[in-house]
Amino acid sequence: MKKQFIAFALAFMGSMTMMAQQSHVNIQYDPQRNTENITPFSAQVISPEVHDDHTVTFRVKAPDAKDVKLTGSMFVGKDARKQVPFTKGDDGIWTLKLGPLTPEIYFYYVIVDGVQNVDPNNTFTGHAAMPAFSMLFVHGDEPAWYDPKPGVPHGSITTHYYQSSVTNGLRDMMVYTPANYNPKKKYPVLYLLGGSGDLTETWVMHGRANWILDNMIHEGLAKEMIVVFPNDQMVTRSHPQHTELAFPLVEKEMIQCVIPFVESHYSVKSDRHSRAISGLSMGGRMSQYVGLRNLDVFGSVGLLSAAIEIDETPALRDKDFNDRIDYFFVGGGTYETGFMARHERLHEQLDKLGVKHDYYVGGGGAHDLVTWRHLLYDRFLRQLWNTK
Numbered sequence: 001m002k003k004q005f006i007a008f009a010l011a012f013m014g015s016m017t018m019m020a021q022q023s024h025v026n027i028q029y030d031p032q033r034n035t036e037n038i039t040p041f042s043a044q045v046i047s048p049e050v051h052d053d054h055t056v057t058f059r060v061k062a063p064d065a066k067d068v069k070l071t072g073s074m075f076v077g078k079d080a081r082k083q084v085p086f087t088k089g090d091d092g093i094w095t096l097k098l099g100p101l102t103p104e105i106y107f108y109y110v111i112v113d114g115v116q117n118v119d120p121n122n123t124f125t126g127h128a129a130m131p132a133f134s135m136l137f138v139h140g141d142e143p144a145w146y147d148p149k150p151g152v153p154h155g156s157i158t159t160h161y162y163q164s165s166v167t168n169g170l171r172d173m174m175v176y177t178p179a180n181y182n183p184k185k186k187y188p189v190l191y192l193l194g195g196s197g198d199l200t201e202t203w204v205m206h207g208r209a210n211w212i213l214d215n216m217i218h219e220g221l222a223k224e225m226i227v228v229f230p231n232d233q234m235v236t237r238s239h240p241q242h243t244e245l246a247f248p249l250v251e252k253e254m255i256q257c258v259i260p261f262v263e264s265h266y267s268v269k270s271d272r273h274s275r276a277i278s279g280l281s282m283g284g285r286m287s288q289y290v291g292l293r294n295l296d297v298f299g300s301v302g303l304l305s306a307a308i309e310i311d312e313t314p315a316l317r318d319k320d321f322n323d324r325i326d327y328f329f330v331g332g333g334t335y336e337t338g339f340m341a342r343h344e345r346l347h348e349q350l351d352k353l354g355v356k357h358d359y360y361v362g363g364g365g366a367h368d369l370v371t372w373r374h375l376l377y378d379r380f381l382r383q384l385w386n387t388k
Contacts (some may be wrong), residue, residue: 021046021355031124031174032056037262041196043257045093050138054100058110059121063092063111063255072108072136073110074101076335076366082113085159103140104370105208125204129233130197144374145215146208152218153179157210157336159371162261166253167234172200172260174209176227178217183267186192188225188385189253191285193232197295200231206369207280212377222381226266228259232283251290255297273326276384278302280372285342288313300384304366305333305376307346316355328357337361352364358383 022031022040032050052118060068069087075082084343086094109124118125124135148343155178164171181187192209194202203209210225216222234249237240254277265271275298279287284306290315293303307330310316315324330350332343339345347359347365363374 005322006035024123027148029143030137032137033139038055040121040123043123045121047119047121048134048136050136054138054140054276056098056101056136056138058086058096058098060094060110060112060119061087061092061121062112065094066244067111067113068096069111070098070108071111071116072095072106073137073366073368073370074098074104074106074108078362080335082323082368083114099138101138103144104364105146105206105313105327105373106136106138106370107206107266108136109366128194128198128202129237141189145377147211148211149215151332152214154214155179155181155210155217157380160261160265162257164253164257166249166257169251171233171257172262173202174200175262176204176213176231177266178226179214180224181226183265184268186269186274188223188276189262189268190225190227190384191258191268191275191287192227193277193278193279193286194229195279195281195283196237197233198280198283199233200229203229203325207373207376209376212373212379216377216381223385225385226262228258228262229242229244231256232279232286237282240293246290248288250286254290255294258299260377262304273299274299274303274385276300276327278304278329278380279290279306280304280369281306281367292316295324300328302331302384303324303332303343303382304372304380305341305343306334307342308351310346310349316353322354324355324357327383327385329356329360329383330357331360331375331379333363333365333367333375335366336371337362 021034032048034049039284044061045059049057069220071083086096088094110119118132119134122134126133126135155176158175161172182376192203217224232368233249234246277287277298284303285308287301288303288308291298293313306314313378330343350357363371365371
């Protein structure tokens with residue numbers, strides 16, 4: 001009996017290592033690979049099902065629907081905003097096989113009779129200060145640089161709540177500390193902002209910033225640092241005067257509330273050379289506004305698919321700007337860069353002014369987290385704290 005129990009236990013543990021298809025038992029790099037052929041709890045069908053050849057099968061049970069399509073961030077360039085039709089079966093299940101796709105994390109929507117929805121069978125749903133979307137994990141042969149890897153020690157994510165003197169309300173921030181965080185040691189701090197409609201947890205939930213940092217620090221590609229994810233939503237994004245109202249408010253929030261809180265709760269270096277601010281899209285524009293208007297506070301600034309007019313940050317015209325900035329990064333995605341792109345225009349203006357900056361375009365994405373994860377990993381975190 002004992003031998004039978006041990007054999008059963010070993011078999012059970014072996015099956016646990018293979019658990020996938022949205023089981024949520026372990027944190028996996030391939031959570032939508034179908035290894036058990038079990039429909040997720042409360043779902044009607046298995047969707048999405050990601051195959052090892054990087055194709056994906058989507059299914060929707062909608063017997064009364066007349067038209068079902070799919071759109072998402074996997075469609076870029078000339079295919080941007082593409083809508084691909086499903087095929088209806090006799091059982092009322094609509095099916096679509098897509099790909100092969102480049103291994104990545106994408107978001108997508110199912111459009112049923114003209115109404116955009118999340119995939120009702122997918123348990124990985126993203127949310128922000130805007131309608132929810134479904135997540136698609138197309139796995140490679142092994143964990144990627146944005147996945148948790150075996151043998152890599154993991155840092156911690158802590159959520160803090162504080163009373164803001166700027167908004168007169170309760171607000172939140174998240175803080176990443178590296179795996180070997182030692183309160184007797186002083187760390188540099190990166191303040192990393194989300195974009196329009198994002199929430200405090202966007203960079204962790206969808207941007208995978210904590211896993212990226214774990215891997216890069218472990219491999220010696222980035223220095224140990226503390227990363228703060230503030231809530232940069234200061235005015236509802238749909239407000240007609242959003243920029244005029246929100247940008248000065250986020251500057252006050254950072255200077256008066258966020259930085260003092262962090263420096264009173266964590267063992268951090270408090271000189272400007274050890275503070276950086278960066279963000280994606282709107283958060284990048286806010287980073288330019290806040291960082292370049294407060295060069296006595298921040299030594300490094302990173303703009304990910306973002307830029308505001310030079311006149312809004314007049315320090316860029318100062319003759320001594322290059323001496324006052326440690327690292328100034330401007331970057332964008334492969335499929336969002338052109339003469340109309342904000343970051344491209346800013347790059348050209350900075351070149352004319354003789355402003356030193358690191359300009360990089362790549363990642364294979366558009367204006368999305370495929371791009372922003374890559375910019376963080378491929379360039380910004382590698383160079384941050386290493387330029388002087």
